[in-house]
Amino acid sequence: KQEVTQIPAALSVPEGENLVLNCSFTDSAIYNLQWFRQDPGKGLTSLLLIQSSQREQTSGRLNASLDKSSGRSTLYIAASQPGDSATYLCAVRHGSGNTGKLIFGQGTTLQVKP
Amino acid sequence: DTGVSQDPRHKITKRGQNVTFRCDPISEHNRLYWYRQTLGQGPEFLTYFQNEAQLEKSRLLSDRFSAERPKGSFSTLEIQRTEQGDSAMYLCASSFDSGPGRGYTFGSGTRLTVV
Numbered sequence: 001k002q003e004v005t006q007i008p009a010a011l012s013v014p015e016g017e018n019l020v021l022n023c024s025f026t027d028s029a030i031y032n033l034q035w036f037r038q039d040p041g042k043g044l045t046s047l048l049l050i051q052s053s054q055r056e057q058t059s060g061r062l063n064a065s066l067d068k069s070s071g072r073s074t075l076y077i078a079a080s081q082p083g084d085s086a087t088y089l090c091a092v093r094h095g096s097g098n099t100g101k102l103i104f105g106q107g108t109t110l111q112v113k114p
Numbered sequence: 115d116t117g118v119s120q121d122p123r124h125k126i127t128k129r130g131q132n133v134t135f136r137c138d139p140i141s142e143h144n145r146l147y148w149y150r151q152t153l154g155q156g157p158e159f160l161t162y163f164q165n166e167a168q169l170e171k172s173r174l175l176s177d178r179f180s181a182e183r184p185k186g187s188f189s190t191l192e193i194q195r196t197e198q199g200d201s202a203m204y205l206c207a208s209s210f211d212s213g214p215g216r217g218y219t220f221g222s223g224t225r226l227t228v229v
Binding site: 004032034036041042043044045046049089091099100101102103104105106107 | 118120145147149154155156157158159162169170203205207209211217218219220221222223225
């Protein structure tokens with residue numbers, strides 16, 4: 001059974017710091033991995049999607065890496081800003097079957113202090 | 115296209131009442147998913163439609179829950195005889211799969227509070 005874990009559960013940093021959020025999964029047979037942002041009381045906004053054959057994806061100040069063999073992904077945020085404060089969720093889509101359902105981690109809640 | 119829409123945004127109901135939520139996916143997306151998220155947790159899969167066919171249901175989806183997607187367009191999720199444990203955010207997502215997965219688009223969710 002696929003399990004997804006995110007560490008740390010919460011993180012507080014001063015503005016301007018570079019930071020790394022971690023995601024690990026137990027079954028390496030994934031189809032893809034997606035990072036989402038969730039603001040309090042809101043839905044999920046997709047940040048980056050990494051296919052199983054890819055090693056990383058970049059969008060602006062965000063960079064996500066994927067190491068399937070070790071069951072790990074990281075989300076790197078450069079030069080953090082107060083507007084980055086949110087919960088970040090990673091989710092894996094399993095490789096077997098055709099459902100396409102996602103298995104989520106519990107999220108990392110980030111606070112960037114001005 | 116305005117993305118995935120969910121209605122209502124918030125619902126407060128008394129225990130034992132029935133509630134229905136609606137999701138309008140992105141029009142060209144053939145796949146539609148329902149997830150449930152409780153406070154401090156990641157979303158958990160409930161059910162999945164490909165066009166109008168409901169192809170998978172989680173064991174989280176008890177007999178009190180039913181979902182439909184008539185004509186492969188919008189979807190409804192009904193909860194009968196609500197319980198306090200049903201209080202959660204209900205999220206809808208849609209995707210279009212042709213070849214490599216293209217990822218999901220989520221709606222803003224419906225926050226259910228059962229009192």
